[in-house]
Amino acid sequence: MLPPVFFSCFYRLFEFIKEYWYYICEISKLFSYIEQCRYELGDPIRIAEETGENMQAVILAAGFGERIRSSGGKAPKALLEVGGRSIIDYLLDFLTADPGIKTIHVRTNALYYPAFKEWLKGCKFMGRVELSSNGVLSPHGKLGAVADLEDHCSKKAVKEDLIVAAGDNIFDFSITPFLDFCKETDGDVVAVKENRNVKTLTEGGVVVVTSNDRIIDFEEKPQKPKSQLYALPLYRLSEDTISCLKKFLVNGQDTDHLGSFLAWSYRRRPLFAYRVNGERYHVTDPASYKKIRSLFEKRVRT
Numbered sequence: 001m002l003p004p005v006f007f008s009c010f011y012r013l014f015e016f017i018k019e020y021w022y023y024i025c026e027i028s029k030l031f032s033y034i035e036q037c038r039y040e041l042g043d044p045i046r047i048a049e050e051t052g053e054n055m056q057a058v059i060l061a062a063g064f065g066e067r068i069r070s071s072g073g074k075a076p077k078a079l080l081e082v083g084g085r086s087i088i089d090y091l092l093d094f095l096t097a098d099p100g101i102k103t104i105h106v107r108t109n110a111l112y113y114p115a116f117k118e119w120l121k122g123c124k125f126m127g128r129v130e131l132s133s134n135g136v137l138s139p140h141g142k143l144g145a146v147a148d149l150e151d152h153c154s155k156k157a158v159k160e161d162l163i164v165a166a167g168d169n170i171f172d173f174s175i176t177p178f179l180d181f182c183k184e185t186d187g188d189v190v191a192v193k194e195n196r197n198v199k200t201l202t203e204g205g206v207v208v209v210t211s212n213d214r215i216i217d218f219e220e221k222p223q224k225p226k227s228q229l230y231a232l233p234l235y236r237l238s239e240d241t242i243s244c245l246k247k248f249l250v251n252g253q254d255t256d257h258l259g260s261f262l263a264w265s266y267r268r269r270p271l272f273a274y275r276v277n278g279e280r281y282h283v284t285d286p287a288s289y290k291k292i293r294s295l296f297e298k299r300v301r302t
Contacts, residue, residue: 054102057095061167062109062148064139067285076112077283078167083296090170092125098176104129107152109136144255150245166233173278182236187270191234205231205259207273215271218263231259232280241269
């Protein structure tokens with residue numbers, strides 16, 4: 001036989017439901033209305049849930065920006081203000097514009113981690129952004145972009161394709177065509193843009209492609225560029241290629257530039273070039289930062 005206290009509790013629960021039934025129904029209607037709005041407005045998270053497109057992205061922001069710091073700058077390059085917003089805010093808008101990208105990991109160093117943590121408190125994408133530190137406090141112990149990516153993937157046990165972008169860049173084009181190209185391509189993908197400035201070409205990665213945009217030559221910082229296709233720091237790396245990061249590092253390769261890894265990996269895994277129709281702004285030093293700030297301030301005023 002059930003104890004009297006059971007009936008007493010059941011009765012109180014019944015009285016509570018009876019008294020607040022109206023409010024319970026109204027809350028239920030509210031949730032139904034919110035769900036309806038998600039469908040009508042094309043909520044990105046809902047679309048990603050239904051289509052199964054739940055890709056992850058990694059923003060590499062663990063550099064110390066020594067040229068910016070040498071001129072008195074104290075903030076990491078990704079948090080520098082351009083047109084009233086930080087560079088990384090532009091990058092997040094770029095990545096989240098497509099519903100296929102669900103989670104974005106920001107990888108920084110121990111010196112700048114507190115600044116990023118403070119920035120994240122006011123970030124409108126706070127629920128979709130994860131922040132981690134590589135534990136390095138000074139440029140003397142920096143890991144480099146390749147080692148940072150490998151360390152992140154190992155610790156997070158990443159077993160899927162990744163979108164990777166450098167944190168000191170603003171991409172002024174849509175990411176959706178890039179992702180569509182990735183879906184249609186069986187291999188890794190790097191965004192490229194035609195550039196006729198020889199000095200710029202010698203400072204980054206230059207690729208040579210076939211008629212179907214497969215890369216047959218990738219050279220980082222070439223003295224004599226073989227083409228005018230300049231690699232941008234926006235990549236789709238497959239799960240199989242990510243598993244090769246450790247092997248690349250063990251062989252004592254350049255850990256600073258992800259382009260160096262791709263110059264090694266394209267001989268082992270298919271790599272394709274996606275031709276960008278738009279601009280890319282890269283903060284490298286005080287002069288480039290001043291130029292980009294001026295350009296975006298003019299945009300804001302107009």
